[in-house]
Amino acid sequence: MMENTQHRVLVIGAGLAGCEAAWQLARRGIAVELHEMKPAKYSPAHTNEAFAELVCSNSLRSDQLENAVGLLKEELRRLGSLILACADETRVPAGGALAVDREGFSRAVTARIRNHPNITVVEREDDSIPDEGEVIVATGPLTSDAMANYLQAFFGEHETLHFYDAAAPLVSFESVDMNHAFFASRYDRGTPDYINCPLSEEEYHAFVQALVSAEEAEVHGFEDKHVFEGCMPVEVMARRGVQTLAYGPLKPRGLIDPNTGKEPYAVVQLRKDNAEGTIYNLVGFQTHLKFPEQRRVFSMIPALRQAQFLRYGKMHRNTYLNSPRLLNRYYQFRAEARISFAGQMTGVEGYVESAASGYVAGMETARRLLGLAPLDLPAETAVGALARYVSNPSVTEFQPMNVNFGIMPPLDHRVRGGKRKKNAELAQRALDVLEPLRTAAEEGVVCG
Numbered sequence: 001m002m003e004n005t006q007h008r009v010l011v012i013g014a015g016l017a018g019c020e021a022a023w024q025l026a027r028r029g030i031a032v033e034l035h036e037m038k039p040a041k042y043s044p045a046h047t048n049e050a051f052a053e054l055v056c057s058n059s060l061r062s063d064q065l066e067n068a069v070g071l072l073k074e075e076l077r078r079l080g081s082l083i084l085a086c087a088d089e090t091r092v093p094a095g096g097a098l099a100v101d102r103e104g105f106s107r108a109v110t111a112r113i114r115n116h117p118n119i120t121v122v123e124r125e126d127d128s129i130p131d132e133g134e135v136i137v138a139t140g141p142l143t144s145d146a147m148a149n150y151l152q153a154f155f156g157e158h159e160t161l162h163f164y165d166a167a168a169p170l171v172s173f174e175s176v177d178m179n180h181a182f183f184a185s186r187y188d189r190g191t192p193d194y195i196n197c198p199l200s201e202e203e204y205h206a207f208v209q210a211l212v213s214a215e216e217a218e219v220h221g222f223e224d225k226h227v228f229e230g231c232m233p234v235e236v237m238a239r240r241g242v243q244t245l246a247y248g249p250l251k252p253r254g255l256i257d258p259n260t261g262k263e264p265y266a267v268v269q270l271r272k273d274n275a276e277g278t279i280y281n282l283v284g285f286q287t288h289l290k291f292p293e294q295r296r297v298f299s300m301i302p303a304l305r306q307a308q309f310l311r312y313g314k315m316h317r318n319t320y321l322n323s324p325r326l327l328n329r330y331y332q333f334r335a336e337a338r339i340s341f342a343g344q345m346t347g348v349e350g351y352v353e354s355a356a357s358g359y360v361a362g363m364e365t366a367r368r369l370l371g372l373a374p375l376d377l378p379a380e381t382a383v384g385a386l387a388r389y390v391s392n393p394s395v396t397e398f399q400p401m402n403v404n405f406g407i408m409p410p411l412d413h414r415v416r417g418g419k420r421k422k423n424a425e426l427a428q429r430a431l432d433v434l435e436p437l438r439t440a441a442e443e444g445v446v447c448g
């Protein structure tokens with residue numbers, strides 16, 4: 001029998017975390033009702049009716065083990081993650097990163113969820129948590145107002161926090177002037193997947209000048225101090241100093257312009273956004289400039305003079321919980337174990353991190369319902385470290401966090417040979433710790 005009919009869980013939100021949580025429950029034989037407000041209602045950043053929509057970049061970031069997010073992905077693969085399986089199936093070339101065909105990825109997740117016999121999808125917006133029954137809330141950083149207001153009342157107004165996040169624009173490939181651009185990957189690593197748009201010193205300074213003085217769209221309540229450092233609008237970064245972009249997203253290191261045989265002064269990189277290569281996104285160009293200003297300023301980049309903007313960048317208020325006070329390391333509400341949260345609303349930051357929290361919330365809920373002890377992934381693993389970071393009650397100024405090696409316990413010995421070598425050892429330790437737990441992690445799995 002595929003379904004363990006005595007157990008049912010409501011999952012609210014079919015994003016990266018909600019789909020992963022639903023999948024982990026369903027494959028353990030638990031009946032899931034998955035509520036999603038699309039297509040009747042869309043958040044300001046969602047546009048597609050498919051599940052697990054990537055609202056900005058199509059990259060799930062580095063796929064190298066020496067990078068903590070690369071390790072997180074490898075752990076999730078080994079743990080049977082739906083999001084990683086679909087990402088691997090729909091990957092597009094992107095050097096050392098795992099980038100996906102945006103729509104193909106969401107279609108793949110949607111098909112697996114809709115076809116799973118233990119999952120029933122209900123299209124509706126929830127405005128509360130039911131008084132009874134098991135629930136995982138995964139309504140994301142752009143949780144609808146009705147649910148956000150409910151959560152604020154439910155927890156008390158100081159327990160829901162916020163910051164601002166921005167998306168980057170998309171341009172059509174055919175509108176990029178390749179006479180002023182070249183394909184290459186930094187230091188020729190991997191295949192030459194990026195389009196590189198060089199700027200001379202003079203062009204760079206004119207561009208930065210225009211950027212810092214361009215008109216921004218109004219975002220209610222926005223202040224720069226509330227911007228997430230890892231996804232900072234390009235104009236906010238430019239205001240920090242004239243050279244900030246040249247050392248940041250526009251750094252030319254390892255990129256030789258074949259027309260000059262030299263590194264340009266600065267380079268804007270474009271990354272493929274779909275498998276066909278007809279759409280590219282401007283890497284690191286999250287922005288909240290007004291749309292006509294985006295066209296005016298970004299068209300100063302020589303290769304983008306005639307660029308056709310298929311989507312402009314936008315900025316949004318992100319809601320998250322004061323998780324160190326509210327949640328335990330299984331992402332359960334401390335006061336009521338039947339209620340869990342998953343995804344960016346718990347204060348993990350990023351697509352893969354959201355999927356990781358969905359994995360833990362789904363898997364640990366299933367284990368509890370099946371009468372199994374928590375798996376309790378240790379802090380040496382990236383999945384476990386992230387869960388411990390967001391639920392650590394000693395954290396006072398809680399900020400959303402991308403996974404990183406700093407949240408894992410240090411090695412018990414010194415490593416010679418630099419940071420990369422140390423990170424490689426931390427990653428190997430994590431995978432060694434995970435290996436014997438994989439059988440236990442699969443306990444209760446009956447399908448999928």
Ligand SMILES: Cc1cc2nc3c(=O)[nH]c(=O)nc-3n(C[C@H](O)[C@H](O)[C@H](O)COP(=O)(O)OP(=O)(O)OC[C@H]3O[C@@H](n4cnc5c(N)ncnc54)[C@H](O)[C@@H]3O)c2cc1C
Binds near residue numbers: 043
């Ligand atoms: C503008 C912006 C840009 C971002 N860019 C990136 C990026 O480039 N890279 C990156 O790694 N991360 C990025 N993030 C951060 C984050 O990783 C993503 O937002 C990620 O999608 C979060 O996953 P999630 O499952 O928590 O939420 P989501 O993927 O947003 O899923 C939540 C789902 O819940 C639904 N929903 C909301 N309210 C309700 C309700 N009341 N009832 C029913 N359904 C509801 C939504 O429609 C949605 O489908 C960005 C976030 C924002 C807001």
